[in-house]
Each structure stands twice: as structure tokens, then as C-alpha cells.
Amino acid sequence: MSKVTSALVIGGGIAGPVTALALAKAGIRATVHEAHDSAADGVGAMLSLAPNGLDALRIVGADEVVRGVGQQVPGVVMADGAGTRLAEFGGFPGLPPTLAMPRAALFRALADHAVAAGVRIEYGKRLISAEETPEGVTATFADGTTATADVLIGADGIRSTVRTLIDPGAPGPEYGGVLSFGGYAGDGGVRAEPGVMYFAFGRTFIGYWRLPDGRICWFASLPRTEALTYAEVVRVPAAEWLARLRDLYSGHVPGEKLLAGTDPGDLMITGPMERMPSVPHWHRGRMVLVGDAAHAPSSSSGQGASLAAESAVELARCLRDLPAPEAFAVFERLRRPRVEMIGGDAAAKNKAKAGQAGERPAMPTPEQMFAPVHKHHIHWDAPVTA
Known part of the structure; x- marks a missing residue:
């Protein structure tokens, strides 16, 4: 050729x-x-x-x-479910x-x-x-x-x-075993410095960062053995998914506060996590x-x-x-x-x-x-x- x-x-x-x-x-x-x-x-x-x-x-x-x-979110902070910081990272010199x-x-x-x-x-x-x-x-x-x-x-x-x-x-x-969600929350007392992405591990996981308008954008996962399609996930009312997430993240710092400060209308449903x-x-x-x-x-x-x-x-x-x-x-x-x-x-x-x-x-x-x-x-x- x-x-x-x-x-x-x-x-x-x-x-x-x-x-x-x-x-x-x-x-x-x-x-x-x-x-x-x-x-x-x-x-x-x-x-x-x-x-x-x-x-x-x-x-x-x-x-x-x-x-x-x-x-821009050049910084990374990793913490556990109790809020204890485990590691911090500010990016590599010379990289965007x-x-x-x-x-x-x-x-x-x-x-x-x-x-x-x-x-x-x-x-x-x-x-x-x-x-x-x-x-x-x-x-x-x-x-x-x-x-x-x-x-x-x-x-x-x-x-x-x-x-x-x-x-x-x-x-x-291939289904990854979890359904993925995101949302926008008020501050709710959660520490989130501008320009930093936070990863909070523990019994479950939540990631978040502060938006320019002051709100916090978060992303989290809900374990589920049986896969659902995106269409099936969005047919369930957002309030119901939010209630399930709040139950899962009860006692999780800062997941509990972030989910408590999120309205159903601010929930983003991304569906099954796939690869x-x-x-x-x-x-x-x-x-x-x-x-x-x-x-x-x-x-x-x-x-x-x-x-x-x-x-x-x-x-x-x-x-x-x-x-x-x-x-x-x-x-x-x-x-x-x-x-x-x-x-x-x-x-x-x-x-x-x-x-x-x-x-x-x-x-x-x-x-x-x-x-x-x-x-x-x-x-x-x-x-x-x-």
C-alpha cells in the first residue's frame, strides 16, 4: 500500500x-x-x-x-475516610x-x-x-x-x-462493579483549597475540588454487582440515588458533608463505570x-x-x-x-x-x-x- x-x-x-x-x-x-x-x-x-x-x-x-x-487543579491531596491527610503533591516542575x-x-x-x-x-x-x-x-x-x-x-x-x-x-x-455519580455541593464546612484535587479513601472513596464560583464539585461511586445501563440508571429518581449515596458515605469525612450539601437537581449521573x-x-x-x-x-x-x-x-x-x-x-x-x-x-x-x-x-x-x-x-x- x-x-x-x-x-x-x-x-x-x-x-x-x-x-x-x-x-x-x-x-x-x-x-x-x-x-x-x-x-x-x-x-x-x-x-x-x-x-x-x-x-x-x-x-x-x-x-x-x-x-x-x-x-487549573495542579495540586493533589490524598486523605483517609476520617479526614487525615496521607500525602500531598503540587505537580512536576516544567509540566502544565x-x-x-x-x-x-x-x-x-x-x-x-x-x-x-x-x-x-x-x-x-x-x-x-x-x-x-x-x-x-x-x-x-x-x-x-x-x-x-x-x-x-x-x-x-x-x-x-x-x-x-x-x-x-x-x-x-467491561463493567467495573460500580455506578458513577457526581454533583455540586455547598461548602458545608469541607476544606477545599482552590486549585487542589482531593482524593478521600476509606470504606469507600470520594474525590472533589472547589469550583471558581465557590461550590465544590465531587465524584463518587456506588458499588453494585449487577450492571445497569445508563438509560436504566437515569430512570431512577435522582433523590433516590442521592439517598443511597448518603447512606453509603455516612461517617465518611468529607463525603457525608458533601452529599448532605447536594440537592437532587445538582446530582450528575454518569452511569456504570466501564473500561x-x-x-x-x-x-x-x-x-x-x-x-x-x-x-x-x-x-x-x-x-x-x-x-x-x-x-x-x-x-x-x-x-x-x-x-x-x-x-x-x-x-x-x-x-x-x-x-x-x-x-x-x-x-x-x-x-x-x-x-x-x-x-x-x-x-x-x-x-x-x-x-x-x-x-x-x-x-x-x-x-x-x-
């Missing part, structure tokens, strides 16, 4: 626009095809972008627009601070930036099939239209259609996966968006220097060990949140936890070889 000059990118969330931007930087023309009718406005709750994710976005010129919608933001704001910022940079994004394009020929790959969408390019890149998330086209036997997302198990096949022929379609690590990692940005840039770098499918194989070799290490760590955290972890191992220092993740850097200008 000759050098790639054009690409169809399926999915307009995080990985899609970043992949298109990186491909453009590599001299490859890409069009993003998104199933929804807009850039997922209002979809999802909060997320964070770590220094490694921001470093990847810097390569494609998208870091500043993301800073415009994010809140972690940003917290609404998922929908990140989607919109990346989509708008990509369009301003000349990337074409077509909405209402739900992929149903793809056919390869010696000359390229043609995608067919639910509205009856088609599009053709040299390669097709599946950036279509944890329930990827492209993943099943590459491998009909590919695994789907992708190891995906055997990331690519086939002219098709390849990127982002959550290949390696969604669950929100316990705090790395889903950052890893998606990293992989988008690394894939474009490989396609810049190598023909497909050789570029796809090198891309997978470069990325699989890192994303599976982070995903495995997140799976262990999910077990702890679900009360399935057994004896808790000694807690590493924050520097030990974050250094191999946050300090990752992609050398864009370095040539990629087989």
Missing part, C-alpha cells in the same frame, strides 16, 4: 478532531464523520486533562483553546497543570478548533459498513451517503462500530482504531481523554512516515504497553471502589503514581521506523 494521503475519521468526540488535526500536520487530508447532529453539547459530566494530554494537544496547537474552558472541565465543553472546544484549522466535520453520519478495495476504503452511512479515502480510522468510542468491522469477535466494554479489556486487533487492512475504541481505561484512571489525545498524535506520526498497514502495526507496538498498564491500574482501582480488592497494598507516593503517566512526551519530529 502506498503512502497515505487521505483518511476518514469516524467519531467527533475527543480522539476524532485531534486525529484530524494531527493528520493535517502530517500532510494527510482527513474528514471527521460524527453520528450525532452536533458536537455532543450537554453530553457527559466532568473530566480532567493531565499534563501528558495537554502536551499531546500542544503538538497540534489545541492546548490553548482547551485551557480556555478548563480549571491538570485541567478539570465539563466533557461537553472539551468536545465543543476541540471541534471548533479543528474546524477553524480547516478540518471538515460532517454531522449526522452514523457508520454502518465499510468496504475495502485495492485503491481505498469506502464508508457507508445510515443516511445512505458514502465516503472514500485511503484509510478509515475508528475514533468512535467505547461502543465502536469500527472495532466490530475490524474484528466481529472483538470484546465490548475496555485488552482488544486483540487494533487494525485490519485499511482500518485502525484510536482512543477509547481501542483502549478506554475507565474514569478511575483520570487518563481517558489524555490517552486519546496521545494516541491520535502518535497515529498521525506513524502514518506520516510509514505506509499503512505497516504504520498501524508500529502504532500499536508504540501504544499498547502504555495504555494497558494505565488501564490495568484503573481496573484495580475499580475493584477497590467496589469492595473487591482484598488487602490494600501500601500506597505509593503521588510522585511514584503520576511520574510515568504525566511525564510522557511524544517526540513529533523524530522519524518513525519499522
Whole structure:
């Protein structure tokens, strides 16, 4: 197969626009095809972008627009359920601070930036099939239209259609044993310094930080053996979920106060915590996966968006220097060990949140936890070889 000059990118969330931007930087023309009718406005709750994710976005010129919608939270405090501080961390010198933001704001910022940079994004394009020929790959969408390019890149998330086209036997997302919630609370006497993310462990876990308006945003988990879909979770009244969370966090410092200070209308329901198990096949022929379609690590990692940005840039770098499918194989070799290490760590955290972890191992220092993740850097200008 000759050098790639054009690409169809399926999915307009995080990985899609970043992949298109990186491909453009590599001299490859890409069009993003998104199933929804807009850039997922209002979809999802909060997320964070770590220094490694921001470093990847810097390569494609998208870091500043993301800073415009994010809140800096460079500090980390770890405590136990009684409120005793266990460790503190202020970030690594020379690295940008972690940003917290609404998922929908990140989607919109990346989509708008990509369009301003000349990337074409077509909405209402739900992929149903793809056919390869010696000359390229043609995608067919639910509205009856088609599009053709040299390669097709599946950036279509944890329930990827492209993943099943590459491998009909590919695994789907794996339930992590907990339902995830977030919310906004009044102060309630909880200490929360601006710019610091707090992680309070114990019989259960809650994380939180102070917003610029003075409220506290928190995220927590409710163990449940049997999985529920997101649709099933949202059918239960928010007041009922809040009551269950308050019961679970009774006696937890500061969880009890945060939940007591949260109204049902301020509860964010994110549904079952899921991750992708190891995906055997990331690519086939002219098709390849990127982002959550290949390696969604669950929100316990705090790395889903950052890893998606990293992989988008690394894939474009490989396609810049190598023909497909050789570029796809090198891309997978470069990325699989890192994303599976982070995903495995997140799976262990999910077990702890679900009360399935057994004896808790000694807690590493924050520097030990974050250094191999946050300090990752992609050398864009370095040539990629087989």
C-alpha cells in the first residue's frame, strides 16, 4: 500500500478532531464523520486533562483553546475516610497543570478548533459498513451517503462500530462493579483549597475540588454487582440515588458533608463505570482504531481523554512516515504497553471502589503514581521506523 494521503475519521468526540488535526500536520487530508447532529453539547459530566494530554494537544496547537474552558487543579491531596491527610503533591516542575472541565465543553472546544484549522466535520453520519478495495476504503452511512479515502480510522468510542468491522469477535466494554455519580455541593464546612484535587479513601472513596464560583464539585461511586445501563440508571429518581449515596458515605469525612450539601437537581449521573479489556486487533487492512475504541481505561484512571489525545498524535506520526498497514502495526507496538498498564491500574482501582480488592497494598507516593503517566512526551519530529 502506498503512502497515505487521505483518511476518514469516524467519531467527533475527543480522539476524532485531534486525529484530524494531527493528520493535517502530517500532510494527510482527513474528514471527521460524527453520528450525532452536533458536537455532543450537554453530553457527559466532568473530566480532567493531565499534563501528558495537554502536551499531546500542544503538538497540534489545541492546548490553548482547551485551557480556555478548563480549571487549573495542579495540586493533589490524598486523605483517609476520617479526614487525615496521607500525602500531598503540587505537580512536576516544567509540566502544565491538570485541567478539570465539563466533557461537553472539551468536545465543543476541540471541534471548533479543528474546524477553524480547516478540518471538515460532517454531522449526522452514523457508520454502518465499510468496504475495502485495492485503491481505498469506502464508508457507508445510515443516511445512505458514502465516503472514500485511503484509510478509515475508528475514533468512535467505547461502543465502536469500527472495532466490530475490524474484528466481529472483538470484546465490548467491561463493567467495573460500580455506578458513577457526581454533583455540586455547598461548602458545608469541607476544606477545599482552590486549585487542589482531593482524593478521600476509606470504606469507600470520594474525590472533589472547589469550583471558581465557590461550590465544590465531587465524584463518587456506588458499588453494585449487577450492571445497569445508563438509560436504566437515569430512570431512577435522582433523590433516590442521592439517598443511597448518603447512606453509603455516612461517617465518611468529607463525603457525608458533601452529599448532605447536594440537592437532587445538582446530582450528575454518569452511569456504570466501564473500561475496555485488552482488544486483540487494533487494525485490519485499511482500518485502525484510536482512543477509547481501542483502549478506554475507565474514569478511575483520570487518563481517558489524555490517552486519546496521545494516541491520535502518535497515529498521525506513524502514518506520516510509514505506509499503512505497516504504520498501524508500529502504532500499536508504540501504544499498547502504555495504555494497558494505565488501564490495568484503573481496573484495580475499580475493584477497590467496589469492595473487591482484598488487602490494600501500601500506597505509593503521588510522585511514584503520576511520574510515568504525566511525564510522557511524544517526540513529533523524530522519524518513525519499522
